[in-house]
Amino acid sequence: MVSVSLWTTIVIIFGSLCDGGKILVVPLEGSHWVNMDIILKALHGRGHNVDVMRTYNSWFVKENSTYYNSINVPNTKGINEEFVKDVLNNMIDYERGKSSWLGGVWLFWDMVRAIYESHEMVCQFITNILESEEILKTLMEKQYDLVLTDPGWGAGIILAHKLKVPMVYNVRWTSNGEGHFEIAPSPMSYIPITGSKNTDKMNFFQRVENIFFYLLMDIQCSRFNLAQYQAVCDKYFDPPVRFQELLQGADIWLMRVDFVFEFPRPTMPNIIYIGGFQCKPASALPHDLENFMQSSGEHGVVIMSLGSFISVLPDELTEEIASAFARLPQKVIWRYTGKRPSTLGNNTLLIDWMPQNDLLGHPKTKLFIAHGGTNGVQEALYHGVPVVGIPLFFDQYDNLVRLQSRGGAKIVTIATLDKNTLHATIQEVISDPSYRLSMQRLSHLHRDTPVKPLDSALFWIEFVIRHKGAAHLRSESYKLPC
Numbered sequence: 001m002v003s004v005s006l007w008t009t010i011v012i013i014f015g016s017l018c019d020g021g022k023i024l025v026v027p028l029e030g031s032h033w034v035n036m037d038i039i040l041k042a043l044h045g046r047g048h049n050v051d052v053m054r055t056y057n058s059w060f061v062k063e064n065s066t067y068y069n070s071i072n073v074p075n076t077k078g079i080n081e082e083f084v085k086d087v088l089n090n091m092i093d094y095e096r097g098k099s100s101w102l103g104g105v106w107l108f109w110d111m112v113r114a115i116y117e118s119h120e121m122v123c124q125f126i127t128n129i130l131e132s133e134e135i136l137k138t139l140m141e142k143q144y145d146l147v148l149t150d151p152g153w154g155a156g157i158i159l160a161h162k163l164k165v166p167m168v169y170n171v172r173w174t175s176n177g178e179g180h181f182e183i184a185p186s187p188m189s190y191i192p193i194t195g196s197k198n199t200d201k202m203n204f205f206q207r208v209e210n211i212f213f214y215l216l217m218d219i220q221c222s223r224f225n226l227a228q229y230q231a232v233c234d235k236y237f238d239p240p241v242r243f244q245e246l247l248q249g250a251d252i253w254l255m256r257v258d259f260v261f262e263f264p265r266p267t268m269p270n271i272i273y274i275g276g277f278q279c280k281p282a283s284a285l286p287h288d289l290e291n292f293m294q295s296s297g298e299h300g301v302v303i304m305s306l307g308s309f310i311s312v313l314p315d316e317l318t319e320e321i322a323s324a325f326a327r328l329p330q331k332v333i334w335r336y337t338g339k340r341p342s343t344l345g346n347n348t349l350l351i352d353w354m355p356q357n358d359l360l361g362h363p364k365t366k367l368f369i370a371h372g373g374t375n376g377v378q379e380a381l382y383h384g385v386p387v388v389g390i391p392l393f394f395d396q397y398d399n400l401v402r403l404q405s406r407g408g409a410k411i412v413t414i415a416t417l418d419k420n421t422l423h424a425t426i427q428e429v430i431s432d433p434s435y436r437l438s439m440q441r442l443s444h445l446h447r448d449t450p451v452k453p454l455d456s457a458l459f460w461i462e463f464v465i466r467h468k469g470a471a472h473l474r475s476e477s478y479k480l481p482c
Helices: 004-015 031-045 081-095 101-130 133-142 155-163 204-236 243-248 287-294 315-326 356-360 374-383 396-405 419-431 433-447 453-467
Strands: 022-026 049-055 069-073 146-149 167-171 252-255 271-273 301-305 331-335 348-351 365-370 387-389 409-411
Touching (some): 022 031, 022 133, 022 155, 031 374, 069 101, 069 133, 081 101, 101 133, 101 155, 133 155, 146 155, 146 453, 155 167, 155 204, 155 243, 167 453, 204 243, 252 453, 271 453, 287 331, 315 331, 315 419, 356 365, 365 374, 365 419, 374 396, 374 433, 387 396, 396 409, 409 419, 409 433
Parallel strands (some): 049 069, 146 167, 252 271, 301 331, 365 387, 387 409
16 A cells, blocks of 8 residues: 555646746845745756846845856845944844934834835835836747746836746745735734734733724835835836735745644635755865864753845844853854954864854854744754744744744843843753754654655646646735735
8 A cells, every 4th residue: 555655745746747838037135035045946946947137236146056047137236234233223222222222213214214224125126127128029929938026125026027927935934924814814813913022822912002002013014115016006017016016926925834833713714834945954164164063062052143135243242142152051053254353262163154054063063042933943943953043134033933942942132141140041042951852853844745845846846837826725815905
């Protein structure tokens, strides 16, 4: 008798076979590109032809690649390191008490402004495409089978409508907030709003607070973000079209979480959960790193990385972090490109880049200190490594809350971070076996699936190519008038 798992494998292998498709990719920068890039490599390996739209000065999306063709949009700037650095420094100043309570109000509006400006750049990007006869002619002649985009920015959504081709999302966030809120019922009583720092277990006052954060999010998105994209639609599409309808109308939503990580909530048939798709078993480390890991003896190694966006912190913070590390019996690998802290101990190795997945999968790794980006926390969960979280901005605190509520992490805020609090937290998480046991339990749950997340993502992308969409999975709710 053929086992269920064998039948599943047969369906994935033979059910996914299709002629190489033509896929247009409109990505987002930073960590969003890092995980999109993994999907593109896999699509190329299966015989698909992939084109990627990029600004001429893209921060992360390289112009030359062996597995995709780039289409440059001239006269269009994207976000850069300075843009992110300004937002980060303002947030840290407020959290560290360098500004008054009024500074908190200005910080909120500064974040709104920064997000508004990023969408403004994206609207200029899509405007330049729509006004370029040469680019549009090239895109039309390609006759794409699919647009694959990250709806955190709206350019791919508008372009898919212009080209009249099916659309698939690689999604966690949209231009309006967390992706589920655009497509699935989201009761405020047990669905925490990003920024609220709540879990799915809320008392009365937390539920009131949750509604307040929902209203803030709605005002920010509808009055600032959505209005910019609607203006582009109003200018370039006749008959008129609502951007909100375009946003909600994607055929498949490849959601970068699963319910081992995310809190349970209502969902829809065209949401496919691919949380941890970028994770894989650890490979051998470079010789110098392996020697460093082995030299740690019984105490093991702590690794720290604040993700792809954050490479430099204020000197005041790095001095405190380095002091905390110097007091540890463990060795430390710290990905950091800024000024070398004067308090750095002999047990700490500073590096410009680290093979994060391979380090997390190494048996000597005892702890991961992270900012709470989705990619990093998913990799820690996959490998069963407990986390000390230092959230900086956006969704990072909320991601870490999900791990903390399940017993696999502990959060140190920027406001309370010093050498003593960080050292004590590291010692607690390493010495208390419950943190590692909780993460290992989550790891076993995450891995216990009939189909690997990346295989599932590829299947559904090819499904949309084969069937020219997936309209039968879409609710008609997105066509309802506002």
